[in-house]
Amino acid sequence: EALKNILQPRYILPYAVIHRGIEDDELKNIVARLNKLIAHIRQTGEFGELIIPGVFEVGIASYNNHHLAKEWAARKGIRENDMVKGAPIESDEIARARTKLQTELKQLPPGNASIVIIEAVENLFLLVYDISALAAYLGEEVKKYPQLHSAIFYHTFDAGGGESFSRPISPHTFVQRVRRDSSTEQSLVVRNVDCTAVLQTKTLVRLEKTLSI
Numbered sequence: 001e002a003l004k005n006i007l008q009p010r011y012i013l014p015y016a017v018i019h020r021g022i023e024d025d026e027l028k029n030i031v032a033r034l035n036k037l038i039a040h041i042r043q044t045g046e047f048g049e050l051i052i053p054g055v056f057e058v059g060i061a062s063y064n065n066h067h068l069a070k071e072w073a074a075r076k077g078i079r080e081n082d083m084v085k086g087a088p089i090e091s092d093e094i095a096r097a098r099t100k101l102q103t104e105l106k107q108l109p110p111g112n113a114s115i116v117i118i119e120a121v122e123n124l125f126l127l128v129y130d131i132s133a134l135a136a137y138l139g140e141e142v143k144k145y146p147q148l149h150s151a152i153f154y155h156t157f158d159a160g161g162g163e164s165f166s167r168p169i170s171p172h173t174f175v176q177r178v179r180r181d182s183s184t185e186q187s188l189v190v191r192n193v194d195c196t197a198v199l200q201t202k203t204l205v206r207l208e209k210t211l212s213i
Helices: 002-007 024-044 066-075 091-106 131-142 201-211
Strands: 013-018 048-052 056-061 114-119 148-157 165-169 172-178 184-191
Touching: 013 066, 024 048, 024 056, 056 066, 091 114, 091 131, 091 148, 114 201, 131 148, 131 165, 131 172, 131 184, 148 201
Parallel strands: 114 148
Antiparallel strands: 013 056, 048 056, 148 184, 165 172, 172 184
16 A cells, blocks of 8 residues: 555556565665666656666656556556566565554553554564465464453655545454655554453553544
């Protein structure tokens, strides 16, 4: 979703393949190169592509050449309605999320329903993986912690653009919030459907604030 906003498909049509998790320093370089490519495409009307072997590929068509992007996507095995083909969720990514959950939970009082907030800063997996699949993976993981009501994974980046929105991925929620400084924050709220403990009012308020746009 973030890539769709960065590339502004209202005017151009992009398709992308992401082969693996993208680190923060890599993301800044990729966004800069994308912006340069987009400016060229808008100016010339030509089809363009950016390929970083083993990391990222994108093909972009101008507003009157969408068929070129669709042909490129078909060759890459991307379904027309997907636009972004995310990297497979690797076991080490889930292991990293699991370790963070365990670390946070050790700092919380046992027996009380809790929410943990974790910044996904190392790999930006909210950007590069299919959100529905990621929510399903993490939804199974949080069930291992009876006192955990929800885990909120978030990251921010400076690309800007797009709009704020909240999208349910039952029973979880994906939120994108565009800040006043044009930076973008994305959050995945993963709810533990097996948690029967009741949250305190102040904790519920904290959760609602996270979900508000």
